[in-house]
Amino acid sequence: MNLVVDIGNSLVKAAVFQETEMLVKTIFPMSDFSEKILEIRNSYPKTGAAILSSVIKEVKDEVSLLQENFYFLQLSSNLALPFKNCYATPDTLGKDRIALVAAAVAGFPYKNVLVIDAGTCITFDFKNKKEEYLGGAISPGLEMRFKALHKFTANLPLLSAEGNVKMIGDSTKSSILSGVINGITAEIDGTINAYSSKYEDLTVIFTGGDQQILSMRLKNSIFANSNFLLEGLNHILEFNKNQ
Ligand SMILES: Nc1ncnc2c1ncn2[C@@H]1O[C@H](COP(=O)(O)OP(=O)(O)O)[C@@H](O)[C@H]1O
Numbered sequence: 001m002n003l004v005v006d007i008g009n010s011l012v013k014a015a016v017f018q019e020t021e022m023l024v025k026t027i028f029p030m031s032d033f034s035e036k037i038l039e040i041r042n043s044y045p046k047t048g049a050a051i052l053s054s055v056i057k058e059v060k061d062e063v064s065l066l067q068e069n070f071y072f073l074q075l076s077s078n079l080a081l082p083f084k085n086c087y088a089t090p091d092t093l094g095k096d097r098i099a100l101v102a103a104a105v106a107g108f109p110y111k112n113v114l115v116i117d118a119g120t121c122i123t124f125d126f127k128n129k130k131e132e133y134l135g136g137a138i139s140p141g142l143e144m145r146f147k148a149l150h151k152f153t154a155n156l157p158l159l160s161a162e163g164n165v166k167m168i169g170d171s172t173k174s175s176i177l178s179g180v181i182n183g184i185t186a187e188i189d190g191t192i193n194a195y196s197s198k199y200e201d202l203t204v205i206f207t208g209g210d211q212q213i214l215s216m217r218l219k220n221s222i223f224a225n226s227n228f229l230l231e232g233l234n235h236i237l238e239f240n241k242n243q
């Protein structure tokens with residue numbers, strides 16, 4: 001059994017896999033890291049190997065905990081990966097993005113795939129049917145947009161995604177909701193359209209903490225999968241065990 005752990009900028013996601021089947025998944029804040037990992041170890045004592053993807057700065061204690069309890073791999077661009085990484089700066093590429101591309105290769109081999117992850121940031125990642133990762137885009141996430149409007153103005157309240165979103169905002173609240181939510185959906189639909197017109201038979205995966213709120217508003221058809229990144233981590237761990 002494998003433990004896969006994704007430390008994002010907002011939340012930690014962890015799951016136990018038996019081969020390709022996810023047995024359990026848990027989402028928690030960074031402050032609960034050791035408690036949750038030890039809980040998983042005790043509930044799933046057959047978990048032998050673990051992999052960590054982190055996009056935050058300081059994870060020394062978390063790495064030590066995982067090293068002490070499991071055969072451990074930390075995701076980096078130096079690990080063996082099941083695709084050709086064409087990113088011009090592979091060392092600065094987000095580890096979460098590497099895992100998403102690995103999931104695209106495992107789930108949709110030899111296909112053009114665009115992965116959209118609506119988390120703290122919205123990331124777009126594209127791998128082509130030759131299994132080459134070309135890159136994508138990074139854009140502010142849903143919550144970040146609400147927070148930015150509040151933080152960098154004198155008059156705008158802090159809102160979060162809720163209720164009906166009008167096209168024409170006729171109050172401060174409905175104008176912010178329209179700008180943020182309709183803005184993100186137009187950006188995502190526009191990006192999908194741009195990739196579709198360049199790459200035939202494009203498969204689009206939509207994942208991340210805000211996937212549910214946003215996916216129902218999209219015009220394009222997508223595969224929604226909230227476990228995509230964790231599946232990619234499991235694939236990379238298995239790929240490296242077999243090297
Ligand atoms: N309890 C929570 N704490 C923080 N963000 C949350 C929470 N519940 C839902 N969210 C939403 O999920 C998003 C984070 O999604 P996630 O995919 O976990 O991001 P990351 O991988 O960057 O940590 C936030 O932008 C926020 O809109």
Ligand SMILES: CC(C)(COP(=O)(O)O)[C@@H](O)C(=O)NCCC(=O)O
Nearest residue numbers: 008009055092093094119120121138
């Ligand atoms: C773009 C990100 C901040 C997204 O992080 P997340 O929203 O998943 O927490 C992360 O992938 C990252 O730190 N990337 C480094 C820059 C790059 O990928 O080129």
